[in-house]
Amino acid sequence: MKMRGEQEALLCGVRSLLPEMQRDALGFDEAAEFPRASLEALAELGALKASLPEQFEGLGFGYGEQGAAELLRLFMLLGEASLSVARLYEAHVNALQLIVRYGSESLAWACAEDAGQKHIFALWVTDPHGQELVLEPRGTGFVLRGRKDFCSGAGTATRALITANDRTGTRMLLVRLRPGERVLSSRLKLGGMRAAVTGSVDFSGMEVEQSDLIGEVGDYLREPAFSAGAWRGSAAALGGLAAIVECHREQILQRHREDDPHQRMRFGQNVIAYETARLWMVKVARLACVEDDSAEAIVAYVNLARLAVEAVCLEAMQTAQRSLGLSGFIAGSRMEMLCRDLGAYLRQPAPDETLTKAAAYYFRNAFPGI
Ligand SMILES: Cc1cc2nc3c(=O)[nH]c(=O)nc-3n(C[C@H](O)[C@H](O)[C@H](O)COP(=O)(O)OP(=O)(O)OC[C@H]3O[C@@H](n4cnc5c(N)ncnc54)[C@H](O)[C@@H]3O)c2cc1C
Known part of the structure; x- marks a missing residue:
C-alpha cells in the first residue's frame, strides 16, 4: 500500500532513529529510567500528533485502511527499537483515540494542542x-x-x-x-x-x-473499541519479536554456526513465527481501524489475533534462547533484555477469557472462509 507523504516521512524518520534507540534501550533498562531521549526524538518528528485524525491536525495514523497500515508499521518499528518506548507510545495513542472518539470537540482540540506541545498522554x-x-x-x-x-x-x-x-x-x-x-x-x-x-x-x-x-x-468498556484496541499492543509485541529474530540471526552468524542443521531449523521456526504473527496483524489492524464488521465479529477476531501473537512470541523466545544457550541470559545483553521485556509485555489482561470468548463466538458463527 502506498504511503502518503508526511506519513511516509515520519516512518522514515523513525526508522532512521532505530539504531540509536536500540543502543539507548540497554541503558534505560539498566537504570530503569524513562526513555526521555527517545520520546523527545519522536516528538521532534511529530509522532505525538500522528495518531490524531487530520481534522485535529494529525496524520490520521490508525484511521481507515491506510491509517491502519501506517500505525501498524509505526508500532512495529517502535517495538523493534524498544518495547518500553512502544508501550509508552501505545498508551499515548490509545488515550488520544478515546478522547477523539468519546470526548467533546473542545477537549479533543485542547488535547491535540497539548500533544503538539509534547505532552505525553498516559x-x-x-x-x-x-x-x-x-x-x-x-x-x-x-x-x-x-x-x-x-x-x-x-x-x-x-x-x-x-x-x-x-x-x-x-x-x-x-x-x-x-x-x-x-x-x-x-x-x-x-x-x-x-x-x-x-x-x-x-x-x-x-x-x-x-x-x-x-x-x-x-x-x-464499549465494544468493539475496548477489546479491539488490544491490536495495538500486539503490533508493538510483533516489533519486539522482530528484534528477537534479528538478534538471534546476528548472534548465530557471529558464532559461525549458521550451517548447523539444528540451528537452521530453529532459526527457520522463528522466521515462521514472525511471519505468522505479521500476517495476523496486517488483517487485524485493518479490521480494528476500519470497523466494517459487527462489534462481536471484530472483537472475536482481535481476541484470537492477540492470543496468536502471544503464542508465537512465547515460543520464539524459547527457541532463540535454546539456540544461543546461556549467553542469551547474560544480564544487560540485548537478547536477555528483549526476552525479559517481551515476556513482561505479553502479560495483558484476562488471556483465558479472551480465548474462550472468541472460541464461543466461533462456535456460534463459522470462522470466515471455512
Ligand atoms: C509493561 C506493562 C505496562 C502496563 N502499563 C499499564 C498502564 O499504563 N496502565 C494500566 O492501566 N495498566 C497497565 N498495565 C497493566 C495491564 O493493563 C493489565 O492490567 C495487566 O497487564 C494484566 O496482567 P495480568 O497478567 O495481571 O492479568 P490477569 O487478567 O490478572 O491475568 C492473570 C491470569 O489470571 C487469569 N484470570 C484473569 N481473571 C481471572 C478471574 N476472574 N478468575 C480466574 N482467573 C483469572 C488470566 O487468564 C491469567 O491466566 C501494564 C502492564 C504491563 C505488562
Whole structure:
C-alpha cells in the first residue's frame, strides 16, 4: 500500500532513529529510567500528533485502511527499537483515540494542542485489587478518591486518561499533572519493561471539572473499541519479536554456526513465527481501524489475533534462547533484555477469557472462509 507523504516521512524518520534507540534501550533498562531521549526524538518528528485524525491536525495514523497500515508499521518499528518506548507510545495513542472518539470537540482540540506541545498522554485504568478509584460530586465538579496501579510513564506523562467510578458506573476523565506529581514511591519493581517506569499514582483529593469528563458512563468498556484496541499492543509485541529474530540471526552468524542443521531449523521456526504473527496483524489492524464488521465479529477476531501473537512470541523466545544457550541470559545483553521485556509485555489482561470468548463466538458463527 502506498504511503502518503508526511506519513511516509515520519516512518522514515523513525526508522532512521532505530539504531540509536536500540543502543539507548540497554541503558534505560539498566537504570530503569524513562526513555526521555527517545520520546523527545519522536516528538521532534511529530509522532505525538500522528495518531490524531487530520481534522485535529494529525496524520490520521490508525484511521481507515491506510491509517491502519501506517500505525501498524509505526508500532512495529517502535517495538523493534524498544518495547518500553512502544508501550509508552501505545498508551499515548490509545488515550488520544478515546478522547477523539468519546470526548467533546473542545477537549479533543485542547488535547491535540497539548500533544503538539509534547505532552505525553498516559492511560491508567488499573485499580488496586478490590479498591476502585472513586469519583465523588463536589460543588460544580468532582473530587477523586483512590489510586491507580501499573501506571506506565508515572511521573513523566503529564496528561492521563483515567477511569473512575461514580454511583452510575465507570467514567473516563482527563487529568493534568506536573512531572512527578502524585507518584507513590512504590516497592513494585517489574523485571521486564523497566524503562516504561510503571508505578502507582494517588489521585485522592484531586479536583476534576465537568469539562474533563470524557463521554458517557460505560463508554470505556464499549465494544468493539475496548477489546479491539488490544491490536495495538500486539503490533508493538510483533516489533519486539522482530528484534528477537534479528538478534538471534546476528548472534548465530557471529558464532559461525549458521550451517548447523539444528540451528537452521530453529532459526527457520522463528522466521515462521514472525511471519505468522505479521500476517495476523496486517488483517487485524485493518479490521480494528476500519470497523466494517459487527462489534462481536471484530472483537472475536482481535481476541484470537492477540492470543496468536502471544503464542508465537512465547515460543520464539524459547527457541532463540535454546539456540544461543546461556549467553542469551547474560544480564544487560540485548537478547536477555528483549526476552525479559517481551515476556513482561505479553502479560495483558484476562488471556483465558479472551480465548474462550472468541472460541464461543466461533462456535456460534463459522470462522470466515471455512
Ligand atoms: C509493561 C506493562 C505496562 C502496563 N502499563 C499499564 C498502564 O499504563 N496502565 C494500566 O492501566 N495498566 C497497565 N498495565 C497493566 C495491564 O493493563 C493489565 O492490567 C495487566 O497487564 C494484566 O496482567 P495480568 O497478567 O495481571 O492479568 P490477569 O487478567 O490478572 O491475568 C492473570 C491470569 O489470571 C487469569 N484470570 C484473569 N481473571 C481471572 C478471574 N476472574 N478468575 C480466574 N482467573 C483469572 C488470566 O487468564 C491469567 O491466566 C501494564 C502492564 C504491563 C505488562
